[in-house]
Amino acid sequence: MxxxxxxxxxxxxxxxxxxxxxxxxxxxxxxxxxxxxxxxxxxxxxxxxxxxxxxxxxxxxxxxxxxxxxxxxxxxxxxxxxxxxxxxxxxxxxxxxxxxxxxxxxxxxxxxxxxxxxxxxxxxxxxxxxxxxxxxxxxxxxxxxxxxxxxxxxxxxxxxxxxxxxxxxxxxxxxxKQLIRNKLDVVYKQYQFADFFATSNSASYQEYYLEKLAGDQIVAAEPVLVRLLFSNDEYIPHYAWRKLGASYYADSDKYNDLLIELEKLKPHLQLVVLKSLSRPNLRTKEILTDKLHNKSLSQNQKELIYKLLNYEK
Known part of the structure; x- marks a missing residue:
């Protein structure tokens, strides 16, 4: 006792x-x-x-x-x-x-x-x-x-x-929960929480960051968006890829670094990335040619890489 x-x-x-x-x-x-x-x-x-x-x-x-x-x-x-x-x-x-x-x-x-x-x-x-x-x-x-x-x-x-x-x-x-959520929009701006949300491991924070990211902020935010492509969440990488937009997909100097780490992306996002890219340069071709030696590539991935190598976009 x-x-x-x-x-x-x-x-x-x-x-x-x-x-x-x-x-x-x-x-x-x-x-x-x-x-x-x-x-x-x-x-x-x-x-x-x-x-x-x-x-x-x-x-x-x-x-x-x-x-x-x-x-x-x-x-x-x-x-x-x-x-x-x-x-x-x-x-x-x-x-x-x-x-x-x-x-x-x-x-x-x-x-x-x-x-x-x-x-x-x-x-x-x-x-x-x-x-x-x-x-x-x-x-x-x-x-x-x-x-x-x-x-x-x-x-x-x-x-x-x-x-x-x-x-x-x-x-x-x-x-x-609702009381806190009601304050979020104001607090997010007041304390400039964008970086904190973007670099968090929380999918709900990452989604809110992407939701609030305005069009005129996209170019400056590209490094953050690329990092979010590797999020563990199923949805966030696709949302971040859509935010990057056509100007990123068409700039090989930007997307070549991403292609080097292509295998680290979720398999379904790898296909989305390969389908979206255009205007490959010489460095792009070198990276993709090297990727063809990877035995884990699916047939769909190989076909998309061949199209890029042959400028069929």
């Missing part, structure tokens, strides 16, 4: 220590009303270690309706699109589950996965519907009886922490 005074110490500490993240200046803040009794402030911050930007909220609350776990203290983070990203537990704090047992790393990892699952059954059920009305579980700490989670729902929560998981899921996946 956990020492009583240790419990009281942790309880008091959770309401004294605040999050260690400073908002940007000028401040971008969102008042997020979760329900009739809980409202939190969500601030735009920059992580000092990674230089990444997030929306952040510090939450300290008694989250378990049946009192079998202690109040929690947690830092919550969303990306600039309003999608939940991650949580962190401030130093010196712990999450607890049934009978005040501490979370271990497996519990924290499982909680992270659950919170990121926007299609979780948690979305559609009241918390009471997860409880097994036929079974009882005795709490030593409370000297009382509580209800366990139904076995059919055991994979959608951290064992012994249903109320914590349920409440946090609804906080991080609530209407905060």
């Amino acid at each position: 956990i020492n009583y005074w240790m419990i009281m110490f942790l309880f008091m500490l959770s309401f004294q220590v605040r999050g260690q993240h400073k908002p940007l200046v000028p401040e971008v803040a969102i008042e997020y009303r979760v329900n009739d009794t809980l409202e939190i402030q969500v601030n735009l911050i920059q992580d000092q270690k990674t230089a990444a930007y997030y929306y952040h909220a510090f939450l300290a609350t008694d989250i378990c309706n049946d009192k079998v776990c202690l109040p929690i203290q947690v830092d919550l983070f969303w990306n600039l699109m309003g999608e939940y990203d991650h949580f962190s537990v401030p130093q010196g704090q712990v999450f607890t589950k049934f009978d005040h047992q501490y979370f271990d790393q497996t519990d924290y990892d499982l909680l992270q996965d659950i919170l990121r699952d926007t299609l979780s059954p948690i979305r559609d059920y009241a918390v009471e519907e997860f409880l097994d009305k036929k079974e009882q579980k005795y709490s030593i700490e409370l000297d009382a009886i509580t209800r366990p989670t139904l076995k059919v729902f055991s994979n959608v929560t951290v064992p012994g922490a249903l109320y914590t998981v349920y409440a946090l899921w609804h906080i991080v996946n609530g209407n905060i």
Whole structure:
């Protein structure tokens, strides 16, 4: 059994220590009303270690309706699109589950996965519907009886922490996403986030960057667009290729460097690239002739290369 005074110490500490993240200046803040009794402030911050930007909220609350776990203290983070990203537990704090047992790393990892699952059954059920009305579980700490989670729902929560998981899921996946998204256009311009979005590994950031890229910015953005051709996403490379446009496709001095790395592109994009190019120069022919020795080339790729080599475009 956990020492009583240790419990009281942790309880008091959770309401004294605040999050260690400073908002940007000028401040971008969102008042997020979760329900009739809980409202939190969500601030735009920059992580000092990674230089990444997030929306952040510090939450300290008694989250378990049946009192079998202690109040929690947690830092919550969303990306600039309003999608939940991650949580962190401030130093010196712990999450607890049934009978005040501490979370271990497996519990924290499982909680992270659950919170990121926007299609979780948690979305559609009241918390009471997860409880097994036929079974009882005795709490030593409370000297009382509580209800366990139904076995059919055991994979959608951290064992012994249903109320914590349920409440946090609804906080991080609530209407905060729309509130953040509503600010995106203004914040994107105000903080000149174009480079941050373009160089991010997030497909949603990359897509937003491409969407906002105006026609008169294309030439200056060509190096970024070429880099996005190698994105791991299925859609982004095609979107970036369309943005490059005919002036790029017809300038062999520009596209020759891309041809050298042709095999690194997704197979379906390789065909799109070879179909689009025109006006090959001598260097182009040298690169393509060398490519013909690659045994992994498909028949369609070989035919397109032969057309380029013979100026049949």
